[in-house]
Amino acid sequence: MTILISLFLIGWIGAAALGTQAYFRGEQSKPIHERNWRSESFEKLSESVTSTEIDYTERAPGYLVGQQ
Template sequence: MTALLISLFVVGWVAVALIGSQAYFRGEQTKPIHERNWRSDSFDQLAKSVTGQATDAGDRVPAYSGDAFTSSAL
């Protein structure tokens, strides 16, 4: 009985981790992206391996165009 409960807990935890990872990467693939991360090959490769879908750059828009990172006045 205890082994059954432990195995159900482990299977449930793995399922939640996989679903959460896919939800995270699918959400990140469509969010506005900071200019310094626009061409992140490592993110694109990892996201494709987790979700099975390539990142569509047409869905992404630059964000934070006037922040301190891009400002030369600071």
């Protein structure tokens, strides 16, 4: 029983880690609103979670996307 509980716990932690990375990588590439363009807190958090820097040349501002 202990083995099953530990396997469940390890699986849960692994899924949470992968889900968190997927969320932040998706947020790093989505269009962003002008007020959040250079959000220091999001940038620090996402870089610490994903270990990748945000490439602002690939990230489109959300306030220009609908106007083109």
